[in-house]
Amino acid sequence: RDAFRSMHxxxxxxNVFAAMAAKMAxxxxxxxxxxxxxxxxxxxxxxxxxxxxxxxxGMTIVTTSNYLPEELYANGFNRDQFVxxxxxxxxxxxxxxxxxxxxxxxxxxxxxxxSIFFHPLDADATASFxxxxxRMVAGSEVERDxxxxxxxxxxxxRVPASGSDRQGARVAKFSFQDVCVQN
Numbered sequence: 001r002d003a004f005r006s007m008h009x010x011x012x013x014x015n016v017f018a019a020m021a022a023k024m025a026x027x028x029x030x031x032x033x034x035x036x037x038x039x040x041x042x043x044x045x046x047x048x049x050x051x052x053x054x055x056x057x058g059m060t061i062v063t064t065s066n067y068l069p070e071e072l073y074a075n076g077f078n079r080d081q082f083v084x085x086x087x088x089x090x091x092x093x094x095x096x097x098x099x100x101x102x103x104x105x106x107x108x109x110x111x112x113x114x115s116i117f118f119h120p121l122d123a124d125a126t127a128s129f130x131x132x133x134x135r136m137v138a139g140s141e142v143e144r145d146x147x148x149x150x151x152x153x154x155x156x157x158r159v160p161a162s163g164s165d166r167q168g169a170r171v172a173k174f175s176f177q178d179v180c181v182q183n
Contacts, residue, residue, distance in 0.1 A: 017046075021053030033063040038073040044082040052085075055092055063093060133173045137163030158182060 024031070031054065038044050051061060065072070069090040073082050118125040118132075140163040147156040157179070162172040 015053075017049040017053045020050060021057055021059070024054065025057040025059055029058070030060045030062065033061065036063040036065040036072070037067070038076070038082070041073075041076060041078045041081065044073050044076065044079070048082055048085040051089065051092070061093060068095060068097070069093070130173075133161065133171070136165050136171050139166070140164040 036047070038047055054061060067074075069086050072086065072089075073079055076082070118129045142161055142163040143159075144161055146159045146162060148159050149156045159172050160174060160178050162170060165171050
């Protein structure tokens with residue numbers, strides 16, 4: 001999202017990817033991306049061109065992904081525009097395959113084997129979601145309607161409810177309405 005935002009306002013005729021990479025290279029040398037996922041041709045073109053310009057400036061890119069490079073944007077529209085980049089990506093970003101066991105690490109600290117997805121969206125799912133939140137923050141003070149600053153966005157979001165789990169990690173509860181409509 002930040003990359004797409006920074007594309008706006010670039011002078012016409014200027015290589016927007018070169019300008020973005022030059023700006024980033026002045027600010028940092030290593031870019032860490034958690035979960036590289038390419039779902040649209042615009043993302044594929046952005047990743048291909050921006051990464052090339054970043055590498056040309058000596059930057060290092062470290063990323064995680066649930067997909068091997070050759071699996072990125074598989075069966076995507078106009079994937080042929082991205083395929084030639086895949087060997088370069090694999091050469092520049094060493095692949096360390098962590099293996100894929102059946103462990104869902106999102107459930108590891110929940111203390112039980114309950115669902116992390118609540119569907120269909122109805123009163124029962126809402127009640128189950130609220131119960132799961134209350135169990136996760138049991139024993140901690142629950143704060144309500146706290147404004148959380150997002151400095152890069154120059155705004156805040158309202159956090160309807162938050163607390164700490166038994167390991168001290170912060171846990172927040174949002175609905176779709178809270179995140180996408182009200183904020």
